[in-house]
Amino acid sequence: MMSRFSSVPFPLRRSLATTVVRNPQIAIIGSGPAGFYTAQQIFKGHETAEVDVYERLPVPFGLVRFGIAPDHPDVKNCISTFNQIAKNRRFRFFGNVNIGTDVNVEELRKAYSAVVFAYGAADDKLLGIPGEDLKGVYSARSFVAWYNGLPGLETLNPNLDTDSVVVLGQGNVAIDVARILLTPVDILRTTDITEHSLASLCKSRVKRVHVVGRRGPLQVSFTPAELREMVKLPDCRPVFSKTNFEEIRQMSQEIPRTRKRLTELMVKTALDEPAPEDSARWTNARKEFHLNFLRSPSKFLPNSDSSGVKAVQFHINRLEGDRAISTGQTEELQCGLVSIYI
Secondary structure, eight states: OOTTEEOSOOOOSSOTTOOOOOSOEEEEEOOSHHHHHHHHHHHHHOSSOEEEEEOSSSSSOHHHHHTSOTTOGGGGGHHHHHHHHHTSTTEEEEOSOOBTTTBOHHHHHHHSSEEEEOOOOSSOOOOOOTTTTSTTEEEHHHHHHHHHTOTTOTTOOOOOOSSEEEEEOOSHHHHHHHHHHHSOHHHHTTTTOOHHHHHHHHTOOOOEEEEEOSSOGGGOOSOHHHHHHHHTOTTEEEEEOGGGTHHHHHTGGGSOHHHHHHHHHHHHHHHSOOOHHHHHHHHHOSEEEEEEOSEEEEEEEEOTTSSSEEEEEEEEEEEETTEEEEEEEEEEEEOSEEEEOO
């Protein structure tokens, strides 16, 4: 780590008691992309402004370091921009600082010309349904942070001794998790995935991952690139229900241009005969990637001794416009691991 980064005890830029007017001095709380881009704009807009960035963790870069999948290094290229920002002589970084414990907001307000809060949620968003506290039910933050090496989560030890995993949510991060769970370990070894998670994935029995959304194919949030990776993933075949896509093919002219490529890829995968190379690969694949639609989780069901999750109970939905409305029917998906991205 370059010398501009420090996790040693921090000094406030100026005495809390001083009244001397100096160069603008800005405190930024949080060292993820929002924090660094804020610092960049401050430096561009003011030739003498000084910036101190405070971070709860010992290292900077936040979501870029601990949220991006380890097999997507290109997405982390912005770190080089952040390093350039940190080389500015008017920039300082202080890690291992807990706002509210090590220093409070009022102290920062007195010590700086302005204080910018540039951090995300520190706690998980709960669904508020029965069984959410069962072992094997994990939030997006904790599971992704586990395989990316966030300090404190290396001992999460998720249950990969199971055939099936349910991922709740249909955004890019949900697809990332499915891909990490289904990618051959020989490929993962070539990434910067953490040693502890790689060791667990080497022993994984996971054969199928269900990525479940409460609405339909036209409302998914992942990108065509993310889906294309899953369709081409070695030793894995996509399993999409034809009934979810037959009507969509008929309305292809009505689909907005911004969603057309993604929708066409889903429809083609679900309904068309695969190309010969895909057909051979899918026929011999040992793993499966499922997209499940119109399902809202209502309960996590425990196994026989309540030591972990064994299934997810879902309300079956129908769409009214873009709204998911329960039909009153339910179904269960068996699994030994649930990861929530809602």
